[in-house]
Amino acid sequence: MKKLSFEEFSSRMLEIQKARKIFVESGLTNNISVAFEIYRDLLMSDEDKNKYPEMVNSKSEKTPFDGLDVPKCDECGNPLRLTINSKDIEGNTHRTAWKCKKCGMIYYSDKTPTEWYQILKGAENENRK
Ligand SMILES: [Zn+2]
DSSP states (O other): OEEOOHHHHHHHHHHHHHHIIIIITTTSOSOHHHHHHHHHHHHOOHHHHHHOSSSOOTTTEEOTTTTSOOOBOTTTOOBOEEEEEEEOTTSOEEEEEEEOTTTOOEEEEOSOHHHHHHHHHHHHHHHHO
16 A cells, blocks of 8 residues: 655645635536546646546555544544545635544644644654653
């Protein structure tokens, strides 16, 4: 299983963010996977296309957050997954959100993915001492 480095992960997050800005916010599609595909096909150089064959595929790839002590869901105890630019029901966009895949709980946060990575990585180093 391939594990993305933090740099690879962040640059991909950035590309996904751009795709969202162009194609989701313009109302073309609500589906970020579709938006990313269009973005990739239309706007990326061939070199970048090879670098980003698809969005983070949770089935076959691990993100740098896997293996870190990520926050757990208060409802069911499931480890949460980090998402970026998440909209709440009032339509406010939050920089990041932690989502529970099992019961659908969402915890919004205004920290960036980098800040979260540093916090979680820091906590991990603390534990090892
Ligand atoms: Zn849950």
